[in-house]
Structure formats: C-alpha cells, structure tokens
Amino acid sequence: MSDTVETATAAPGTPPEKTPAPAGALERLRRPRTYLWLVGSVLLLAFPFYLDRFWLQAGLFAMAAAIGAIGINLLTGATGQLSMGHAFFLAVGAYSYCVLAGESSTENGHALTGLGLPTWLAAILAVLLAGVAGGVFSPIAGRLRGAYLGIATLALIFIGQHVLFNAGSLTGGFNGRPVPPLSVFGFTFDDTEVLVAAVPFQSSEKLWYVALLALLLSGLFARGVLRGRPGRALNAIRDHRIAAGVMGVPVARYRAGVFVLSSMYAGLAGVLLALVFQRTVPEYFGMILSLEYLAMIVIGGLGSVAGAVVGAAFVSLMPQVLTHYSDSLPLVSAPGTGGLAPGEASRYLYGAAVVAVVLFLPGGLTRLKKPGEKK
C-alpha cells in the first residue's frame, strides 16, 4: 500500500528509483530546477493575458510542434528508426478531425464530406485514426531498420500528398478545408470574445490552455514510457539490436509499437495545428515538414522529451522571431520585398543549427549544460 502513496507524491521529474535516497520536499526546495519549473509554469499560464495574438499564435505553433516532435523522438531518437513520414501522420490527424467534426457542405463548388461528430470526440478519434494509419504501416516499420525505414516512409509522403490534393470531397483539394472550432462541455474555443479578468479571450487565448494541457500530458506519457521498461527496450534496439533480441526484447514488435505511438503523437499535433490554423491545406504536409521535425529533435536532443520540446520551440519560433524583427535585421526583409524572406532566412539558420549541433553538440541543446550526464 505504501507503494501507491509514494508514487502519488513523488514528482514525475524525479524518478524515485534513480535517486539513492528519495528526495524529500525540503531537498527539492533547495534545487534551482524547482524554481525554474515554477517560474516557467506561471509564465506559461499567464502568457494569454499579456502576449499579443502574433506571439500567442507562435507559441501555439511551438506547442503543437513539440507534441509532434516528442512522437518522432520516441521513434527516431529513442529507437533509432528514421522516419520521413511524420508529416503524413500529422495530415491524417488534421484532416481526420476536419472530416469527423465538420458538417457536409459545399465550398467553392467542392462538395465536402463531414460527419458532424462532437468536436472533442472527433479530436480523440483523429488521434486514434493516426494510430491506425501507423498500424497499417507497422508491418513494414517492424521489419526495416534505421535508414531503410526512412526510405520506405518517403512513400507515405508521396501517397499522402497525392491523396490530399486529389480526394477533394474529403480534403477539399488544393484549397484545403475549414477546421471546425473545438468545443468541450459547451465551451467553444473559437473567436467569439470572452472577457477573462478584463482581457478579451479569442481562439488563440482559449486554445493556449488546451495546447498547454495536451503538451503536458503528452510529455508526461512519453517520459513515463522512456524511463520505464518499454523505453529501455527501445534504447536497446537502437544501441545494439542483436543484444536487445538476445535479452528477450521482441524487436519487430517494439519497432511496430513505437511506430504506432509516434503516429498518434503526430496525429494529436496535426489536430492542434489544424485548430490553430483554422484551415488545413495540403501543401503544408509535405517533405519539408517531415524534415523540420527531424531538425527539431537533432537540434534539441535525440531520445528525450526535453530535447523534443526545446528543438520544437527553436525551429518553430525562429521564423516568427525573424518575421517580427525583420526590420531591424540585416539581409532579412518582409516577404515579397525582394530580400531574404523570414521563412527562408530561418530555414538557412536552422540548417546551420543542425550542422553545428551535429558537429559540436552531439547531444543537442538540452545536453549543453552537463555533457557527462545522461538524459
């Protein structure tokens, strides 16, 4: 019985079995990390009251990307299975949500199919559908290792793009389709203004908390998996596949399993991105997006939740920062004025960041401080 009590009180960040003597509350109060977390949490909760819409959008973006990055870090970082198909599963999540939650309608002469399910249910089903799509591909994902899987998943991108552009009644074709706003217990996360402490809340402000909660839960789930039995098995497959099998790890089953899990993370990220964008367009879910997710985990740090989050923040906030400060930055100018557009500039920048990290910081940004330590 005492077990249960202990687990309930132990903070998730401090795995009880790794610290020789379980850290008490006092001990934790003395650690600077506790305060960093505290300040960070307060800031994250307060942002919607202070930041303008531009930065809220950027933050929402980063949070959704972080969830997707955690997913691909489970697969590529922790298991060593390369995937180029992450964007495909993001698309499955985003479009499934639209089809399941949207009403049948006609837009620009296109008939759009929609099931009109409650939006919260559609969001859950969309994540599950992304998992199912991963499951369909998992016999291949279980058999192929490392770079070979990367090549095979390229097929998903091509198939995905073809379907998105051509299955017009589901996807809306080139123009995409509108995203029905999320609604939970009668509360709708749309642009109708709600006053909270004299601050008008529109969709960005409201969605902020949805995204924050989703990110928190996804991060905790992944961390639990990584530091537990499945995580050890996945790392063993990455580090020494043959030894993993000999130790009793069913290698193909775990590869398939983590592929499905990673797809579901992508699906959730896709749903959130759709809600933030308020419109899904096929172009977005291309090869570049897959590469961006790989860049995130390389920059942030392979194989850990923190690495995925830091990398996602870096890669998705960079274009926004450059856009915002394009006036005061040399070479970078507003889009369409002839100079280097912020999007392009940021791509060069994180291209350079990837190379720099691979060369000088093999553990990624999150290993910056303590090179000797493990994740």
Added chain:
Amino acid sequence: MRTAPATTAPTTAPAALAVRDVTVRFAGLTALDAVSFTVEPGSVHAVIGPNGAGKSTCFNVLSGVYRATSGTVHLGDTELTGRAPHRIAALGVARTFQNLALPPHATVAESMLLGRHRLTRSGFVSTGLWLPSAAREARRHLQRVREIAEFIGLEKELDHPAGALPYGKQKLVELGRALCMEPQVLLLDEPVAGMTADERRRVAAVVAGVRDSLGISIVLVEHDMGVVMRLADAVTVLDFGRRIAGGTPAEVQNDPAVVRAYLGAQE
C-alpha cells in the same frame, strides 16, 4: 557471495542442452561442421579452440542470432533452432557477448534492468500513465538487480554509466545483465578476457557459485586454460569448425589432437 541466488530456484526442471550435427556456412566458409555436444543440466561445459574455430558462431546459433544451415539444438524437449532470439531468451537462455554489447549512455542499473525484460510486464500504456503497478514492478526488480550487482561486486557502480567503466567492469556488467535474466542456461563468451586478476577470480567464483547454488547450466568459451580447467565439468574442443575432442578437462588436456591444434595455432 551466496546470498543472491536464494529467491530464484528455477521453476522448470533443469534440462540438457543438446547440440546435434550443427553446420553453419557463410558464403563458402564452413564456420561449424556437423558439431555435436551435450551440456548436462547444472554443469559447466567449456568450448575451447583456437581463434576462428567457430566458438562464437556456435553461441550465435544457440541464442538464435544465426540460423544453422543444418542440424538441431534442443533444450530438454524444446527445439531452439529456428526460433527468434527473444523466444529463445524467453525459454531461459542468456548470453554475454565476446565484444561488449552494452548501451553507451545507460547506467549499470539500467543496463542490468534490461535483463529483467522477459520477467516483467509493464508496457507502453502502464508506464506512460505512470500506473502504480508499473512503478511497483520497477522497484521490485531494481531490488533484485541490486542483489545481483552485489553478488558480482558491482554494487558501487550501479549509478555509473556502464560505458564509462573500465573494460573488465563492463564485462562484469554483461555477466550481471545475463544473470538478471534468471536463466536456465548461461552462455559466456570469453568472460574473463581483458580482466584484471582480481576480476578473473571474481568471475570464476560467480560461475562456480551460480552452478552450485542454482543448478544453471553454463557454456563457457574461454582461452584462459587455468579458468577452464578449474571450472569445467566437461570440455568440447573445436578447430576449424570441427569438434576434434571432448571429455573431462583432464582427458582433453592430454589428447594429442588438442595439443596439435593448439601448438599449430600458437602465434
């Protein structure tokens, strides 16, 4: 020294490991040529021979890493040949690798916990949801890992990254990880190579202790003849993939074919 094994009497009756006419060919090279031998339950069986004789290949067949071109391996009534490595592990066959196969970043404790994989159940859902059952399981098995680490003299290194330890200690971690599987059959590929005299004695004592108190069968590939002669109940000698002699250590030591193979292979 003798404290660790207590909780783990093998649940199934000890079974003999029977290797029958096993042949392994790699593109023209015959690494094993119709090799047969039987490892009696609860004995230490040494497989010796010059470099390239096929000893590691034999281990790879026993553990399912390589497929035999022909021939069979049985553990009791169960056929091992044709099974995937994790299925063979599930039957209680554990091994160490001649060249280390440890994760580069994980601690000794985590490395050894991997050995508990087949004895534990927590999956993606229970660990992801931080269920108390998963935490309980982890704690229970970590306790057992500590006992085993103490048994082999690694208790102080449990929280160190395994990859940063000296070579001899890393070999000990591999042995510990294999013991963590609570095996019926333990395959040790050159377990004392690269170790200090102290560590060698430790491994020899562990091997003898494991056999005597647990009744585990041990197959031992080793070049250190002192260790082989002291520990082995039976010896099989391979040369160029063929079994050229077998018997008790004393019999084998005086076998002219063995003397010839070893003298011929002296560098």
